[in-house]
Amino acid sequence: MDGRVSISELEKVYGEGAERTKAIEDLTFEVDGGEFASVVGPSGCGKSTLLYLIAGFLDVTSGTISVDGNPIQGPGTDRGVVFQNYALFPWRTVFENVTYGLEEDGVPKEERQSIAQQYIDMVDLSGFEEKYPKELSGGMKQRVALARTLAYEPKILLMDEPFGALDQPLRESLQDQLLDIWGDLEKTVVFITHDVEEAVYLSERVMIMTRHPGTKKTVSEINLDRSGSREEIVTSDAFADYKNTVWKSLHEETQTEVTL
C-alpha cells in the first residue's frame, strides 16, 4: 500500500559551534503504508523534531526520509499535519478551513463543497459549518483540523500530540473517532505522544525514543484484538502487558533524565 515512510540514518543538529546540539542521531525506522505507528519518548527527546522533519518543515542534517521511495523535499500534499494547538485559520469559518487545501489544489467550487461537507460530516460537525474557530471547544477545533487535513486526501497523517490539550473523556472519544477514520480511509499515521496508554491503544507499533540525542530505543509490536469495546480492550491482560513493556522502556529514559 502507498504511504510508506522510510527514515534512514537520520541525524538532526541544531545551531553551530558552542550552541550546537544534536537533537536526533542515527535513527532508522520504517512505517508501512496504512500502518498506525506511534512515537513516544521523554520530553526533549526530539520526537516533535522527527515529525517536523518528516513533514519537511525542517531540513535533515544527514540521512534520508522518503515517502514511497522518493526523498521528501519540503512540505507537500502527500502528507498532512495535525498540531496540538489545532492551527486553524481563525479568520475562516469551519467550512472555509476545510476547503483551504482544495482551493490551493484548484478543485472546482462545487466539488470542493461536496468534499468538504463529506469530511465535516465524518467528524460529526455538521451544523457548525459557518462557525468561526473561536466559537468552538478544543475537541471540536481538533476535529475541524482533522477534517481540514483529510479533505485534501494526503496518504500520510502526521499528528503531533493532537489530543494533548484535551481532558480525558474527550481525548478518548477523539481517539476512537480517529481509529474509525483510520480504519475507513486506510491512511498511514505517525502519531507523536507522551501518553503510553494512548500509544498502545491506538497503534500497531510503538517506537520508544531515547533521551537526548533522540534515537530509536525499542519498537513494540502491539497485536491487540480491537474488535471489542474500549472497555474490553483497556481492561484486557494483553493491553496491560503491552502498556507495561512500553512504560518500562520509557521509564528507563525518564530515570536517566532525573539523574542527569
Place this chain on the structure above:
Amino acid sequence: MGYATSRHIEGLPAPLQRVAGALVDWIPLAIVVVLWDLISGAVVATAILPAPGTVAGKIVELFVTGQVFSHLYISLFRVVVGLGLSIIAGILLGIGMARSDPVENFFDVFLAMTYPIPKTALVPLAILWLGVGTSTAILIVFLACLLPIVLNSYNAAGNVDQNLIWSAEMMGTEGRDVLLKVIFPATIPEILTGIRQAVPIAFVALVSAELIASNQGMGYLILTSGQIGNYPRMFANIVVISAVAFVAVRLFEEVRERWLVWT
C-alpha cells in the same frame, strides 16, 4: 463606560439600559460645558473665552451660511488621502520588515531615527519641498500615521503562529502566497489597531499642517478666525473639527467590530 457604572445600569430594564448607558457616556462632556459656561464671563472675559451658547450659535452660522463646507471637504480629503496612503505603505512596510531580513535591516534604522521626531516639526521642510497647500498637508498626515500602522503590523506579522504557516505550506501554499493568504489575514486585527491609533493622529497632523501651510481647510479657518479676533468663530471651528475627528474614530471602531467577527 466604566465597570462600576455598567453594574448599576444592569439593574435597569433592558430598554432603559441603552438610554442610561448613552447618558452616562455623555455626563463628562456635559460637566465640561457647564463649567465652561460658568467660567466664561465670570472668571475669564467672554472676549477670550466665549460662552458655549455663543459658540453653538457660530457653529450653526458656519453651516447655515455654508462657509465651512469647502474647508471641511478639503480637510477630509487630506485626511483620507494621507491616512489611506499610510495604511497601504504601513502594511507593506510592516509585513515586509517582519518577514524579510533585508527589508528589516534597510528600514529599521529609518524607523528608529524618525520615531522621536514630532511629524508636525517637518511642516517647514515640507513647505520647502511641496509648497503651501494640499500636498504638504497630505505628506504630514501620511508621515504621522505611518508609524503606528507600521509598528502594529510589524509586530503582528512577526508573531504569526508558525503552525498556521506550516499548515498552509503543507496544503500547497508557496512563496508570496503565504504572505497573502496567511500572514496578512492573521495580521488584520493588529493592523486595525494601528489604524485606530492613527485616525486621531491624522487630525492632529492635519490641523497642525493647515495652521502653518495652507490657504484652505479647518486649520486655516481656526488660524484666520483668531487672527481677526473672531474668537467665537475660532472656537466654533475647533469644536467642528473635534466633533468630526470623534465621529471618525467611532465610525472606524464600528466598522472594525463588524469586520472582526472572527476574533
